[in-house]
Amino acid sequence: MAAQTPVTAPAISAIGQAPRSSGRSEGGLKGVLIGAGKAVMATVIVLLALFPLAWMLIAGFKSRSEVVETPFQFFPDVWRVENYQLILQDPEFIRSMSVTFAGAIMFTVLSLAVNSLGAYAFARLEFAFKNVLWVYVITTMFIPGMAILLTSFVVVTRLRMLDTLAVLVLPGAASAAHLFFMRQYYLNVPLAMEEAATLDGASKWEIYRHIFLPMSKPVFVVVGMTSFLAFWNSYVWPIMTITSRDLYQIQQYLATFRSERAAELGMLMAGSTLAALPVLILFLIFQRHIIGGIKIAGLK
Amino acid sequence: MTQTVQAPPGAATVPPRVRRGRVKQPRVRTGVNARSNVMAYAMLAPIVLLLTIFVVWPVIYAIYLSFYNWSFYTPPIPVGWRNYVNVLGDRTFIQSVGRGLLFAVIVVPVQLIIGFLFASLVKSVSGKLATVLKVSIYIPTIISGVIASIVFVLIYNYQGGILNAFVGLFGIEKQAWLGNAETALGALTVPAIWLGLGIGTLIMLAGMVDIPPSYYEAADLDGATWFQKTFYITIPLMRNIFLYLLIAGFTAAVQQFELPLVMTDGGPLERTLLPNLYIFQHFRNDTYVGYSIAAAILLMIVLGSISAGIFRVLNSEKAVDG
Structure with a gap:
């Protein structure tokens, strides 16, 4: 009988909460100086990280010529909401946002389903040719995108998938990296949990469905967010495979807007801000899981 | 994620089905196995099918078409190594690879x-502020x-x-940062750094937090400075993380x-024509795809060898166990 040490599933807690060594103990002038130095550095880096986005948001409130006005001015003279109103009234913008959102949801759900099923099978089931299949799946993780980008296009052309939602959703959904990440998580689930179910005659599918799926929330958040983000931000694959405006992806819409309506800089900034909003909101909702997820991403 | 907490069924000393066999008939046992x-195959079918169609087939197809x-x-005409020879003789491609390395x-x-x-x-800062900093630095990573x-x-x-307004404060003349052949590639590095900073920072942070605080406490007792602690404790213990981040x-x-595709389209004077952009443009303009595919495969080989080289050089120094 394999004696398994009962362990809890990896706690996905925020990084950076380790006990701190010194710092606070150093009193006096030196401590104040170090504190001030840290504060300055923190402010500078946060400003650098967020400045381009803050500027984008604010430029959305500027008039067409104000965006690139000389002398440069960070804030508009008059805060206008027209750009945001106009872009929200553009049916193509709304359609691109909706189509991309719907596609991203489908992609995320498919990616979670396909990869977690595979991860469970590799983590918990015994079957013939397991090692061969494992090597087959994992090898795909090391193939750089560009090596297959061109022939992937040839393949989807042959499958007559061009200019459909399927060409956006299907090709990237299966991911060896995601499968690997989820398998690591499932390996840490204590065997004791399913032994009772096995004795009660539960099938492997039932164990996956009723024991593993409900426990998957932390990995699902990380993999789901990564998938959603990849779909939402993708640009090169859509411009290769999508030609009808009905299916234009949001990044594609923005790039097209930029070349077709080059003078409308305020609207472009407003559109970019709104296009970044869904992923920003998702990130802020799940940030604790995502930042924590980096810790279990299998670096060691 | 230490070895002891993992419970891979294959590595377990007694496979699960033998355990079940104690209470069931041998005949039933083989039935369970089948x-x-x-x-298992039903659960693996979706991912194996998708990977085969959209990754493995394209790879094999790429290798095939490159010849x-x-x-x-048109029906394919075999040309042997000619696509590869042409790519290697193409100065634009070679220069783009050099430019990619410089970048x-x-x-x-x-x-x-x-x-x-x-x-x-x-x-080094306390919980709430640390969260704010982590979230801020990660936000650019999610921007497209x-x-x-x-x-x-x-x-x-x-x-x-903004940049011209800023350098104007120091009396520097206005520049067409992306239009000038001298500054264009440098100008492209800034958004690239900006986009990639968050994930690297947080991975390093994760590594730093794993270093036992007792190391620093011992160093503090000896009166070590921040620099000494960083160079003698933190950096040596994080070498695997640096190695990973360096290669990735x-x-x-x-x-x-x-x-470069959106900002400059490779210009001015091809100064921002990075290798993948070159391959991509070539693919779009040339209906004969063998050349572009050969270039992509060559780039993959170059990158793979350089990554392996970095790995060997850095890993040959004696690693410190963390």
Whole structure:
């Protein structure tokens, strides 16, 4: 009988909460100086990280010529909401946002389903040719995108998938990296949990469905967010495979807007801000899981 | 994720089905095994099918087509190594690879240094503030390359761009940052650094937090300074993380092509024509795809060898056990 040490599933807690060594103990002038130095550095880096986005948001409130006005001015003279109103009234913008959102949801759900099923099978089931299949799946993780980008296009052309939602959703959904990440998580689930179910005659599918799926929330958040983000931000694959405006992806819409309506800089900034909003909101909702997820991403 | 907490069924001393066999008949046991095979294959079918169609087939197809002269509407004609010979003789391609390497040599060290400093900072502040800093630094990571390009093109704008306004404060003349052959590639590195900074910082932070505090406490007793602790404790113990970030960052930077595609389209004078952008443009303009595919495969080989080289050089020094 394999004696398994009962362990809890990896706690996905925020990084950076380790006990701190010194710092606070150093009193006096030196401590104040170090504190001030840290504060300055923190402010500078946060400003650098967020400045381009803050500027984008604010430029959305500027008039067409104000965006690139000389002398440069960070804030508009008059805060206008027209750009945001106009872009929200553009049916193509709304359609691109909706189509991309719907596609991203489908992609995320498919990616979670396909990869977690595979991860469970590799983590918990015994079957013939397991090692061969494992090597087959994992090898795909090391193939750089560009090596297959061109022939992937040839393949989807042959499958007559061009200019459909399927060409956006299907090709990237299966991911060896995601499968690997989820398998690591499932390996840490204590065997004791399913032994009772096995004795009660539960099938492997039932164990996956009723024991593993409900426990998957932390990995699902990380993999789901990564998938959603990849779909939402993708640009090169859509411009290769999508030609009808009905299916234009949001990044594609923005790039097209930029070349077709080059003078409308305020609207472009407003559109970019709104296009970044869904992923920003998702990130802020799940940030604790995502930042924590980096810790279990299998670096060691 | 230590070895002891993992419970891989294959590595377990007694496979599960033997355990069940104690209470069931041997005949039933083989039945369970066959059924478990079917169940496993059913669960693996979707991912194996998708990977086969959209990754494995394209790879094999790429290797095959790189030896053929083929366009979408003609039967393929075998040409042996000619596509590869043509690519290697193409100065534009060779130069683009050199440019990609230069780009990576600027982007990756800056990312690592800023990321390291920032991770040290985050580690030393208290919980709430640390969260704010982590979230802020990670936000650029979720922004798309297209949006970053749009924003940075305007930041670099000759008329009324923020950068020109800023350098104007120091009496420097206005520049067309992206239009000038001298500055264009450098200008592209900034959004690339910006987009990639967050993930590297947080990975380093995760590594730093894993270093036992007792090491620093011992150093504190000896009166070590921050620099001494950093250079003698933190950096040596994080070498595997640096190695990973260096290789991952390097391959990502050389392969960057959304930024030049949207910001400059390779110009001016091909100064921002990074290798993947070159391959991509070639693919779109030339219906004979064998050449482009051969170039992509060659780039993959170059990157793979350089990554392996970095790994060997850095890993040959005696590693410190963390």
